[in-house]
Amino acid sequence: MAGIRYYDIRHVKGAISHIDIENSRVESAGTTFLDRAVIRVLGPRGWGILTVDHFGRPRGKKFDELLAKASALASLTGEEVVLADAPSGMIPVPPKKTDPLSIDLEEKGRLLLMVERAARIPGITSTRAGYTERYEDVRFEDSCGNEYTYSLVRSGYSILAVAGRGGEMQMGYRRRHALQDFPLKEGKKDGETAARRALALLDARRPRGGIMNVVLDPELAGVFAHEAVGHASEADLVQEGSSVLRGRIGERIGSGIVTIVDDPTLPEFGFEPVDAEGSRVEKTTIVDKGVLSSYLHSRETLPAVGFGHTGNARAMPGEPPQVRMSNTYIAEGDSTPEELIAECREGILLCGSRGGQVDPGRGVFQFNAEYGYLIEHGECGAMVRDVSLSGEILATLHSIVLCAKKRKMHAGYCGKGGQTVPVSDGAPHVLLRDAVVGGNGHD
């Protein structure tokens, strides 16, 4: 069709189910059915995009009309978009370990109740457990003749336990999500872990914030990799000029022990068999021994920015693709966690994540720990709570002085531009020198 350089269609059908238990009662359960398509047309300059509910792929004249409608939108654009030639092909979807779809709703409710009841130990005043399950049947086609179909299922649960004493409250939280699996079947022990943590936090100190040495556990160090480096390496932000990593390829931006990788091929929560615009997925080494080596790319950002390969376009059902991380991690070092704590001498060990945020243009990040421990004379001491870490990306990467040798990945969700996608983050324990720690206590 005249004026159309390229088109693609990504249609996702599926369902999201949830069960919510509060204080041993099933408060809510339900299902949301998904059925949305995104039709992208690349006009003489930029994109025209249509999103349509319960899409039926039309043929012949009706399909041409659909493209013409998207093309009319493309005529508003002024940016000259160039698409990279991208390697195509889909990698195999990992086999299901346990298929959540094969387990009936009542059994899921029963298992979730076991997790919740395990958290109801003396001192716990409130509990909340949630189960979510999402399956997607994805169909992709483009004007180059590529066609892919695949199905994925993700499921997981969370347990929140609230401990109360003398009018004070603290919470313990555990969550576990998995790709092509059903972790709820092994979730009971997390109920008790969440409860015991909530009780312990009642006696934890609120540390006074300031500049100090910090050891991050694998979960929080993974959030650091994601927030501080991953987002700033997304090439759409680099292209817009809103990343502090713009123009720094080949530059040493961190200490020589820091290697940071994004890999959508890993069978972790952020796995993709093919990206949202049909490009083959590959591992990307973003930071190689302290040197910035690649950005994460879509077909659109690669010609505009360079340095890397395509395969990092991801999208929520019914939304246009964005450059996104998948499974992001700091590579292993050769120390032990005990060596990191001994080397830290005086400081703080931060554990678990309550989330984080980054301003990639300014190069500033912030994230919050679920709990931590004071480090005194090279040993772990009293438990602390409500501690956060903030910093400047470039300065902080140089301040990583040790990485432990055992890496662990954690599943979660990441938001950007109004879209939320499943990701995993991971790292070994890492030691930071002179980090800015936030806390409103006096200890």
Next chain:
Amino acid sequence: MVHPMFSFGTRWLVAMDTIEKILKAGERQAEEVEVCLARGASVTARLRKREISYAMGSEHQALSLRVIRGGRIGVSSTGNPRAWEACLDAALRSAALAAPQEWDGLPGPGDKPGGFVNFDGSAVPDPDRVREMVRGMEEGACRYPVEVVSGSAQISQYRIVLANTRGLYREDRESVVSMGLETIRDQSTGYEYETSWKMDIDPGSVGERAAFLAATSHGGRDVPTGIYDVVLSPDAFGQLVGSSFLPALSGRNVHTGRSRLANLLSQEVCDPALSFIDDPGHPRGIGSCRWDGEGTPTRTLPLVKNGVLRSFAYDLKTAYQYGCGTTGSAVRSSMGGDVKIGFHCMTLDGPREEILEKDALFVHDVVGAHTANPLTGDFSVELANAYFYRGGNPEYPVRKAMLTGNVFEMLGETGGLSREEKVVGCCVLPSIRLKNQRIIGN
């Protein structure tokens, strides 16, 4: 009249017929059935640097069902109203799993409602209009020496029908206009946005403010760690109270042991100068409405009046469960989505003053408010676009610092509210002056 490219058309009439079918079919299998059917159209233009990189048109449909059988509530939703039978089956299955509770019925027909309260017929999802909006923002940004990073403008319209087997049938129309622009000068960033239900936003002003923030934050200085009077903008304040204070006003959190405000009714919970009032009739509220998400007539709800906790917010489910009356506080989690407790238009009232006349640290935005402890209100956030004000004027921008404290405690001693207000999500908020806040500098 909606732009022909995205019209509601005859599919809407077909959908109306579907509601009747669902209610009849559902009534045979459950005591009560509720149907919320929504259809919407929107157009978006996305700016990258100074050119539009994409224009997007969307047509949405959402069907949300709730069934009640023996006090057990089941929910289900779909983007395909034609697949309502599968959706109804799923709602009935989920009801079978839910615990039974006290239930005294969905709302009946009630009085005939008046007109639409947040619908502007001139807010048409027209591609040319959103193009003009992003161009206007871009021109506004030219008034300062900054680079435009990205921006977007969107116009949406929705039609929503809520019906149930008790004879309630309410039809509503809503419009949403939003725009935002991000700018940068070296490593100083600025972001500004506005949201309204009518076409009353000045794009040039949004662009100019975004550029002002990046331009004037450039060359920031460090501040020493210490105690400061802090003025939070509506955005910064909205994020912090939204992380823990507002959730603590939810009846569900109160009765399930997850609210720090439980057991404090009729007690002073913040500065006596402050009142938090949910005002569903607020003329600027995006969520303003005559009835709530399950059809209960809404009313002005003083949650905190002159510092004293007066009420919590309840929907029908929570009200029946805990023997309270509904406060008309059911909101839909998205267009046609599930029901939950929320606020239609949360407002903050108090003494209006020139709150930057005395020395203070002004904070336009914060990074990481969502990481606050939702139970206790403890938080540590990074500041963005912060300025030290002396004698009523900005003396210098602050390069990097953290604000750390407790949301509940920070409301205990305040120093007035600004006269200007901004729409921030489901709130319309002023700036607020907070006394003796802890800043961690560099």
